[in-house]
Amino acid sequence: MKARTKWLLPILALLLILAGCQTVGGLDVNKALLGDLDVKSSESSTTFSLNAVPAAGISAEDQEMVDLINSFSVNIAHVKLQDNGNVSAAGSVGYKKLTVPFTLFMDKEAIVFTAEGAKQPFYFPLESYEEEFGVEGFDPTKAQEISKLLTTFVVKNLPNPGAINVSSVNEAVYGQQLNLTKLHTEITGDELPALVKSFLKSVSKDTEGFTALISGLYDYLYPILKASGMDESLSDLGLGDLPLDDKEGVVTVAHDAAKLAVDALLLVYDNQVKNLYKSTPELNTILGKDTKLQVDLLVDSGFHIRKQNLDLKVALPASEDLPLQSISVKAETQTWNVNGAVTADAISKEGALDLSETQLTPGQTLRSFDQNSAVYKLLKDDFGITAKDIVIAPDDDYYYPIVENGTTYVPLRYLAEDLDAVVKWDPVNKAINVTDDVYGDVVVFKVGSAQVLINGKAVKISEPVFVDEYGDAYVPLRLLAEALHATVKVDEYGYIDIHRP
The missing domain is CATH 3.30.457.10 (Copper amine oxidase-like, N-terminal domain)
Structure with a gap:
């Protein structure tokens, strides 16, 4: 089982994004999924919890581990996104019977965070890509544009799952009653292969969107390639002798090559999936009917998501290494003050411990917290960092x-x-x-x-x-x-x- 779990994370990631994209019950699902891309400022809260269901006949030692997993929770009581990109968060992490409050602040220069019992804040500078990796020509604003362009392209081509519906609801968001449109969708694990195939088919046919995406990637990557000296021809990238400064030609060649790769994958897709299930029988459980993702998106009239409820249950095959029937993840988020006046709560860097310059030993880590604090006890007694x-x-x-x-x-x-x-x-x-x-x-x-x-x-x-x-x-x-x-x-x-x- 352990040797074959490396493919699990990308599969779960696909489960999370395949939430439908076509109009349902009068709601343009595309707009609902993309509406938050134009949000510059907001306030929100999120809760996160895990639930592991043990296999039959589990040992006392394994049951103890299950209880530890189920005791874990995260409550981010208040996140503030400022229109300049600054973000602050205040919340707590629950583990066993302990609750550890924390605060965090991030701007363009650094991440600063602290936790109850810490003797000083912790500081991690955010170096630019040019400083950290020696990459010249990198433009962070372009990266944001590419992220938006990629998200738009993916969402546009996503198929609807079998269970998806829309209803009108009146719900409270941060104490305010709102009339919202509720999009509910359910996806089971056995639906995933067909959904992925439909997505690939849509991508193959979306010449306009595919070309726009590659054009945006060109605008982003060309300055970096030019700064690195790889700007003479596509031969450096294995795509022919076309000069890289010929944007139209490069985009055309890249699109044709990418489409050819997608079409080639579609030709062998069914056989590849069949062989994958045959060589990895655990997939029949993990991607079976008992694995289910349920998502509720509550959208306002401006197509901004004001509430999100996510419940993902992953069925697990019988294994001595992982004695669980299933593990579930639940997350609930509500958002308010969308595009309003928001100021992130800064944390002073004065006296903070710079984590980029210090390789903390177990002793240094413990000395950063009061001996009577919950974090100190967790690190030493539960996590055994000194062992x-x-x-x-x-x-x-x-x-x-x-x-x-x-x-x-x-x-x-x-x-x-x-x-x-x-x-x-x-x-x-x-x-x-x-x-x-x-x-x-x-x-x-x-x-x-x-x-x-x-x-x-x-x-x-x-x-x-x-x-x-x-x-x-x-x-x-x-x-x-x-x-x-x-x-x-x-x-x-x-x-x-x-x-x-």
């Missing part, structure tokens, strides 16, 4: 353990850094200082000395610290591991198991 398990064989070719008078010695730096400790050379005292990542304990070793300092307290060891022919300082394995809050066990075959909770 480490290291196994050293008697003939290990990485640690090269050496036994002297019944004591096992290993290279200090290798084991200490694998336990996230910081190792520094003290040239003044000619000592090696090891600082525990989580608790901050300091262990001091001196080459040639049989005395070790642990938090300032002297401890005798049976043999002095020594350096091997490669320059690695060897120290007693058990003493170092236990000083860094790990336990050490040796089995009957001489394998050493080091565990830090």
Whole structure:
């Protein structure tokens, strides 16, 4: 099962977008699906939850995992989209019996977020593509235009599913009663292959829309190709000798090549689907009648979606690796103040921790939160971010353990850094200082000395610290591991198991 799940995400993505595109009950579904593309500002809220249904005869351990999945929820109580593109969000994440409030702010420069119990905000700069990837000619505004053009093209060619209807309703949105048009659609997993085939057929026939899409992609990509030096001919792209600055010719060639690829796929589509089901029998369950997507879109007179309810249930085949009958996702969203005066709630970057410059260790992550906070307890106790398990064989070719008078010695730096400790050379005292990542304990070793300092307290060891022919300082394995809050066990075959909770 695990080896074959890589195709699941794109299948689910298709399930989510195939919500119909033709006129139903007087409602232009195209406009309903595309109406939000012109929204510049708004306020909204969203709730999200999971529900896993266990398979029969599930073990107590697996049931515990199911309960954890079902305890997860996200409540984004207030999202503010400002007309300049700034976005803020405030909400909470639920897990087990804990609730963790959070806030987030994003502008063109950075994402800043914080959570209850955090000692400072967290900051992640949004570098431009030119800075991050060295891509010249990139225009973010063009990317937005292409996104809109692509969405329009896809929605235009989507077929209607079997179950789709429209009704008039009166519902409250953020406390205001509104007359809305409700579009309800249902899609089962076994409908998907036929819907995809219908979509491909429509794309093949949509010469005008396909050409417009490729023309828009040309306007977006040509400056980037020119800046990178790939602007002389289509031969660089494997499409012939036509010069790239001939837009009309390039668009025509690209359209014909893309249409040919779609038509070729349609010729073998049925056989390919049949072979896929045969080689991957799990698909008969995942894309069967028990997998269902239900979507309600409540649209106002301006074709803006004011409420969305999504319920996706995915049936799962029997498996020891995944002992579930099904897993469901529910999401509910309501939107108000559409294109009104909205100001996103900024979070100051002053004192924030820059995540782009810091590779946080488990200890640094924990120290970013108050020890009594819910996040601290989740990270340490539930997610076990400090947990480490290291196994050293008697003939290990990485640690090269050496036994002297019944004591096992290993290279200090290798084991200490694998336990996230910081190792520094003290040239003044000619000592090696090891600082525990989580608790901050300091262990001091001196080459040639049989005395070790642990938090300032002297401890005798049976043999002095020594350096091997490669320059690695060897120290007693058990003493170092236990000083860094790990336990050490040796089995009957001489394998050493080091565990830090």
